[in-house]
Amino acid sequence: MTQYVKRGKGWQARIYWRDPFGKRHTKSQAGFRTKKLAQVWAVETKSRLNQGIAVDKKISFVDYYNHWVDTYKRPKIAQSTLNRYRINGRVLKRCFGDISIKDVSRSAYQKFLNDYGKDHSPRTVRKLNTCIRSCVKSAILDDFLIKDFTQDVSIIGNENKNLDVDYLNLKEIRALLKETKSYLNWRYTSRFMIIAAIYTGMRKEELQALTWSDIDFTNQTININKAWRETKDEDETVEHFNNHRFKPTKSENSTRIIKVNPELLDCLDILRNHAKSNMVFMNEFGTLPTSNALNRKLKSLLATLNIHRKNFHFHSLRHSHVALLLANGIDIYVISRRLGHADVSITANTYAYLIDEYKDKTDNQIVNALSNL
Incomplete structure (x- = not known):
């Protein structure tokens, strides 16, 4: 009526x-x-x-975003990721205030990205947009919206805000491996984790979560099927945290089996021969190396080698692993599978700076292949 x-x-x-x-x-x-x-x-x-759209539903863009984070994301994401989502929420609050999600236009959202991009790198803007796009798609499913106002927007960022990720070249990787292996003591496992990161490209939390049943010494493989929670959630009890240290891998594609080299298995065998726990990298104090401990040891090793990298930290070893594989002509698709990325575009975007660096080498390979026809 x-x-x-x-x-x-x-x-x-x-x-x-x-x-x-x-x-x-x-x-x-x-x-x-x-x-x-x-x-x-x-x-x-x-x-x-x-069409089933609840036209009487009213909620602000920011309130829906916070509802989406708490309801759909918080139960399955790491605390560090949750913190980043909270920061994104504050960014939205500053721009959109109490504006209803129904009243946000595509042009208003594009202006928001343009303004945000003035002081942030393209990659940071892209990650923010990816997060908000997921939220908006959820709002459509929840009948708060009909159209996706984030569709086909342009990602514009400040190139001067790009933070170059430091990585080691082949000579430096060899030097770091040699120095790290020079003193291996099963009681202190940080060195073993550094070696494993160089040889596998695994994430820190994936290495921390490794158990002996994950390593197949006969077939030379590592089964990456879980991750480790290093810090507890803000509202979580210590007891609950201690009983739930394992968590799923970063994504479904992060669960994978990778081939490893005998040199890594020889190092891990030292730990296996003195194992007092099912956890591969458990030290003599019954704990796993933390981010701070790993970075301190890594910086100490690099200082000994007189290698200075301002932005180099433990995760940079993953980048160094990619550099090592690219330098040896390994296909980007194979690298993507080894790293546990959902698709090769993620690998290409994340390591574009490395791919460009080895472009001349691959160009020569292409020319030589064509000349041999």
């Missing part, structure tokens, strides 16, 4: 409907210059109702 009422110089439209449970609802809109415009609004609103 629809009513149209003349109010002063304008028109008001009011629609009535009942939900599947028989409850009566109403929604009105005033201020139309003509009755025709009021009728258009009523027809469009009824059409949305027939």
Whole structure:
């Protein structure tokens, strides 16, 4: 049912409907210059109702984002990722305030990205947009929106804000391996984790979570099927945290089996011969090396070698592993599978700077291949 009422110089439209449970609802809109415009609004609103869109639902963009994070993301993401989502929420609050999610236009969202991109790198803008796009798609499924206002927007960032990731060249990797292996003591496992990171490209939390059953010494493989929680959530009890240190890998594709070299297995065998726990890298104190401990040891080793890298940390060993594979002509698709990326585009985007560096070498390989036809 629809009513149209003349109010002063304008028109008001009011629609009535009942939900599947028989409850009566109403929604009105005033201020139309003509009755025709009021009728258009009523027809469009009824059409949305027939599509299952709850037109009476009202929530701000920021409130829905926070609801989405708490309901759909928080139960399955790491604390570090949750912290990043919270920061994104504050960014949205500064820009959109209490604006309803229904009132956010594509042009307004593009302007938001443009303004944000003035002080942030393209990669940072891209990650923010990916997060918000997932939120908006969820809002559509929850009947708060019809159209995706994040679709086909442009990602524009400040190239000067790009933070170059330091990695080691082949000579430096060899030197670091030699220095790290020069003193291997099963009681202190940080050196063993550094070696494993160079040889495998595994993430820190994947290495921390390794158990002896994950390593097949006969077939020379490592089964990466879980990760380790180093820090507890803000509202989590210590007891719950201690009993739930294992967590799923970063993504479904991160669960993988990789081939490893005999040199790594020889190093791990030292730990296996003195193992007092099922955890591969458990030290004599019954703990696993933390981020701080690993970075301190890594910086100490690099300082001994007189290698200075301002932005080099434990995760940079993953980048160095990619550099090592690219330098040896390993295909980017194979590298992507080894790293546990969802698809090769993630690898290409993340390590574009490395791929460009080895472009001349691959160009020569292409020329030589063509010349041999």
